Amino acid sequence: MKVIKLEDKFAQFTDQWNPRIVGELNDQHIKIARVQGEFIWHNHAQEDELFMVVKGRLYIDFRDGQTAEINPGELLVVPRGTDHRPHSEGETWIMMIEPQSTVNTGDVESERTRHTLEQI
Amino acid sequence: MKVIKLEDKFAQFTDQWNPRIVGELNDQHIKIARVQGEFIWHNHAQEDELFMVVKGRLYIDFRDGQTAEINPGELLVVPRGTDHRPHSEGETWIMMIEPQSTVNTGDVESERTRHTLEQI
Numbered sequence: 001m002k003v004i005k006l007e008d009k010f011a012q013f014t015d016q017w018n019p020r021i022v023g024e025l026n027d028q029h030i031k032i033a034r035v036q037g038e039f040i041w042h043n044h045a046q047e048d049e050l051f052m053v054v055k056g057r058l059y060i061d062f063r064d065g066q067t068a069e070i071n072p073g074e075l076l077v078v079p080r081g082t083d084h085r086p087h088s089e090g091e092t093w094i095m096m097i098e099p100q101s102t103v104n105t106g107d108v109e110s111e112r113t114r115h116t117l118e119q120i
Numbered sequence: 121m122k123v124i125k126l127e128d129k130f131a132q133f134t135d136q137w138n139p140r141i142v143g144e145l146n147d148q149h150i151k152i153a154r155v156q157g158e159f160i161w162h163n164h165a166q167e168d169e170l171f172m173v174v175k176g177r178l179y180i181d182f183r184d185g186q187t188a189e190i191n192p193g194e195l196l197v198v199p200r201g202t203d204h205r206p207h208s209e210g211e212t213w214i215m216m217i218e219p220q221s222t223v224n225t226g227d228v229e230s231e232r233t234r235h236t237l238e239q240i
Contacts, residue, residue: 002196003188003190023195
């Protein structure tokens with residue numbers, strides 16, 4: 001029964017937009033990533049996606065023109081099928097929980113797509 | 121698309137061992153609770169349970185004699201079917217993610233069982 005220490009996990013890598021798997025529950029993965037700058041618009045047809053900020057600040061744009069601002073200690077669930085575009089100014093550390101089937105760029109294939117994630 | 125601010129949610133109640141639902145994803149609930157002292161031994165036959173500490177320190181005992189210590193920024197997933205007993209010294213604020221079917225006392229019915237949880 002291993003406690004997951006997020007700070008220690010983040011210390012194991014430095015690259016951005018490349019999620020690592022740190023745990024699992026109920027057929028979902030717990031993932032962490034360092035992000036900075038703008039990601040691409042995408043959605044996940046079948047998967048709700050939880051975002052939690054560990055450090056920094058994450059913005060998520062939606063097609064209706066709204067932008068969610070997520071700070072440390074705050075969460076946002078992006079419902080399945082909802083187009084969204086994450087971005088941040090400074091480097092931001094995020095945790096995500098989503099079904100194991102989830103691909104980071106959802107319905108879009110790009111150079112940022114990661115089909116296989118490292119488990120740390 | 122509503123950002124869940126955990127501090128604000130905890131400010132909405134003061135009673136202990138009475139989880140509130142603050143969100144949902146993939147047929148699971150995101151719950152928060154204030155806890156202090158010792159809970160009962162129990163398990164959840166079908167549900168993995170994620171514990172995250174927001175404030176304070178949570179201990180979880182297991183039948184093999186091990187005790188996990190979870191501090192803020194740390195997580196523990198208790199796999200389905202695993203007997204566990206949470207406890208804390210000072211008041212501790214925890215977040216849990218688990219299937220919507222999960223009852224707080226699992227396989228045990230006690231005065232601490234909550235079958236219906238408030239959504240805040």
